[in-house]
Amino acid sequence: MTTEETVPFESYTGEASLSPIPLSIGSPVIRPEDKNKIRANAVEAMHYYANQEIGMLKKQADLIMQQVREIEGRLKISEQIYQSDMRFTPIVNQVYHLYEKDDHFLLSLIGPDEWGRSKNSRKYIASVKLLGDHSWDVINKG
Numbered sequence: 001m002t003t004e005e006t007v008p009f010e011s012y013t014g015e016a017s018l019s020p021i022p023l024s025i026g027s028p029v030i031r032p033e034d035k036n037k038i039r040a041n042a043v044e045a046m047h048y049y050a051n052q053e054i055g056m057l058k059k060q061a062d063l064i065m066q067q068v069r070e071i072e073g074r075l076k077i078s079e080q081i082y083q084s085d086m087r088f089t090p091i092v093n094q095v096y097h098l099y100e101k102d103d104h105f106l107l108s109l110i111g112p113d114e115w116g117r118s119k120n121s122r123k124y125i126a127s128v129k130l131l132g133d134h135s136w137d138v139i140n141k142g
Contacts (some may be wrong), residue, residue, distance in 0.1 A: 077126060078136045080105050090130045095139060098125040112142065 016023055022030055081098055084105030090096060099106045099122035112124040124142035131137055 074135050074137065077128060077138055078134075080125070081107055081128065081136055092130050092132055095127055095129050097127050099123060100125050 019027075020030065022028070077098070081096075084098065084107045086107045088109070090107070095111075097108045097111050099108060101122040105125070106122060111127065126138050126142055127140040128136040129139055
């Protein structure tokens with residue numbers, strides 16, 4: 001054994017159960033922790049759980065954006081309805097039908113399949129229901 005291969009002498013004074021080095025031949029082998037491996041495992045776990053949370057937040061954001069688009073659609077159709085020619089007072093939770101002809105809207109009680117022989121000359125836009133907040137829910141689009 002050359003001097004390069006010799007292990008430097010370490011000494012420890014204190015309680016044997018807390019020793020960082022084996023104190024006798026019968027002592028269990030004490031191997032130093034691989035700090036790079038510990039760090040790599042921690043970073044991997046951190047990325048895994050962070051990516052899980054990010055994925056969940058993205059799904060929630062997508063759902064919120066879908067709800068925003070639905071509300072914007074309700075707002076647009078509500079504006080068209082309130083610009084339309086209404087010959088009656090709409091009642092909450094009743095279904096009505098929106099038609100268009102020459103950029104002029106008409107809100108009607110008559111559905112697109114109920115015109116009979118007269119055949120409505122207006123373009124069917126949607127069937128809608130008046131909600132309690134006086135916005136309109138689209139039941140069916142034309």
